[in-house]
Amino acid sequence: MSMGEQLLQLGQQAREAANQLRILSADTRSEGIRAMARKVRDSVAEIVTANEEDMGAATQNLDRLMLNEARVFAIADALDEVAALPDPVGAEMSRWQRPNGLDIARVRTPIGVIGMIYESRPNVTADAAAICIRSGNAVILRSGSDALNSSLAIHRALQAGLAEAGLPIHAVQLVDTPDRAAVSALLGGLNGSVDLVIPRGGKGLVQRVQDDAKVPVLSHLEGVCHTYVHKAADPEKAVSIVRNAKMRRVGICGATECLLIDVDIAPSLLPGIAAALEGCELRGDDRARAIVGMNSATEEDWGKEYLAPILAIRVVDGLEQAIDHIATYGTAHTEAIITEDAATAETFLNEVDSAIVIWNASTQFADGGEFGFGAEIGIATGKMHARGPVGPEQLTSFHYLVRGDGQVRP
Numbered sequence: 189m190s191m192g193e194q195l196l197q198l199g200q201q202a203r204e205a206a207n208q209l210r211i212l213s214a215d216t217r218s219e220g221i222r223a224m225a226r227k228v229r230d231s232v233a234e235i236v237t238a239n240e241e242d243m244g245a246a247t248q249n250l251d252r253l254m255l256n257e258a259r260v261f262a263i264a265d266a267l268d269e270v271a272a273l274p275d276p277v278g279a280e281m282s283r284w285q286r287p288n289g290l291d292i293a294r295v296r297t298p299i300g301v302i303g304m305i306y307e308s309r310p311n312v313t314a315d316a317a318a319i320c321i322r323s324g325n326a327v328i329l330r331s332g333s334d335a336l337n338s339s340l341a342i343h344r345a346l347q348a349g350l351a352e353a354g355l356p357i358h359a360v361q362l363v364d365t366p367d368r369a370a371v372s373a374l375l376g377g378l379n380g381s382v383d384l385v386i387p388r389g390g391k392g393l394v395q396r397v398q399d400d401a402k403v404p405v406l407s408h409l410e411g412v413c414h415t416y417v418h419k420a421a422d423p424e425k426a427v428s429i430v431r432n433a434k435m436r437r438v439g440i441c442g443a444t445e446c447l448l449i450d451v452d453i454a455p456s457l458l459p460g461i462a463a464a465l466e467g468c469e470l471r472g473d474d475r476a477r478a479i480v481g482m483n484s485a486t487e488e489d490w491g492k493e494y495l496a497p498i499l500a501i502r503v504v505d506g507l508e509q510a511i512d513h514i515a516t517y518g519t520a521h522t523e524a525i526i527t528e529d530a531a532t533a534e535t536f537l538n539e540v541d542s543a544i545v546i547w548n549a550s551t552q553f554a555d556g557g558e559f560g561f562g563a564e565i566g567i568a569t570g571k572m573h574a575r576g577p578v579g580p581e582q583l584t585s586f587h588y589l590v591r592g593d594g595q596v597r598p
């Protein structure tokens with residue numbers, strides 16, 4: 189069978205599984221996820237061995253790729269946490285009566301079949317599978333190629349769990365080739381079998397999505413996140429938040445890549461911020477460099493996602509210029525303002541059109557777990573359907589249930 193035919197088969201199988209999943213009870217789906225967790229624990233040796241093969245061949249992002257026993261057990265624990273989350277399917281979102289007596293309810297439904305393309309981070313294989321099952325969706329996973337052996341081993345355990353619990357095993361399928369043609373095929377919808385594609389990744393993937401997507405896409409793409417230090421910032425908060433926002437983990441999509449600082453406060457505050465960013469390369473505009481010695485930022489640095497200990501710094505005239513800069517160079521992921529002035533903060537919160545807008549806290553809070561969602565597929569950076577952290581509830585649609593008593597329309 190050619191790769192194209194195999195993918196079409198995955199699509200058909202996923203559609204059949206989705207049709208079964210959506211009518212299973214919440215308890216049955218919970219049991220399926222718990223069984224997946226058990227099988228992951230049972231397969232720890234096999235998964236670690238597969239990961240050693242991946243690690244031996246990989247040259248980059250090794251920490252993200254690496255699994256050891258503790259990390260595999262953490263994957264299983266995360267599955268159990270998703271099993272314990274409230275089930276969104278069938279939940280009544282609102283209900284009302286019309287004057288003619290019709291009773292109308294808006295009720296959550298699964299989306300159907302989800303295609304998920306993600307980076308070489310093996311835990312996402314299990315997280316995404318669990319969130320999809322929790323929300324009644326079948327999923328076709330396309331792992332980053334550096335993690336393919338690890339993802340295949342995790343996937344075998346997940347399917348064994350589904351089988352043990354009596355759920356359709358094709359509810360979770362994994363594309364078993366690193367060929368990027370599979371990414372295009374998923375984006376094309378596999379002849380109508382895929383209802384939604386979730387691409388999670390960076391620049392190369394963005395371009396591919398723009399070129400090839402023929403089905404709805406819930407983008408989880410780059411995070412060019414900004415922290416804006418307003419002139420009324422509390423200096424201590426500013427220093428500790430900026431340090432955390434940049435340096436806590438530099439490689440994640442919620443890391444701050446650009447610091448904007450008001451011209452009024454920059455002379456007094458920038459030296460302290462720079463000192464706190466030990467180990468971070470600073471690239472500033474002329475006004476920043478007149479205050480602290482640092483490399484020069486070029487036009488390319490604005491809007492750049494470094495995923496590294498590098499920070500672009502721009503001194504701005506005030507709130508309006510900061511908001512303009514974010515609108516021009518940001519990726520609508522996450523931005524923060526540091527200020528003690530509530531009115532300015534509210535203006536920033538209302539006028540910045542990013543998925544997550546934060547007042548006096550670190551951009552690294554861009555995370556489903558930190559939002560209390562239990563787990564996440566990632567941070568949605570598009571404008572449709574769901575924005576910000578995507579958990580089980582965000583992977584549902586809804587339909588209307590209309591109950592009558594013989595009404596006919598005049």
Ligand SMILES: NC(=O)C1=CN([C@@H]2O[C@H](COP(=O)(O)OP(=O)(O)OC[C@H]3O[C@@H](n4cnc5c(N)ncnc54)[C@H](OP(=O)(O)O)[C@@H]3O)[C@@H](O)[C@H]2O)C=CC1
Binds near residue numbers: 366371389408410568
């Ligand atoms: N918004 C969010 O929730 C998140 C966003 N990210 C973003 O992901 C990026 C970091 O991850 P990184 O490892 O660089 O991810 P990549 O974008 O390199 O890879 C992600 C996935 O996309 C595939 N891919 C990449 N380019 C192409 C292409 N041109 N055609 C077809 N498939 C492609 C990869 O396949 P292959 O393995 O073959 O390269 C992989 O499966 C950052 O930009 C980060 O902000 C990361 C996590 C969460």
Ligand SMILES: N[C@@H](CCC(=O)OP(=O)(O)O)C(=O)O
Binds near residue numbers: 252439442554
């Ligand atoms: N949102 C999560 C996950 C981020 C994440 O997975 O990023 P990456 O290391 O680019 O795959 C967090 O803040 O930890």
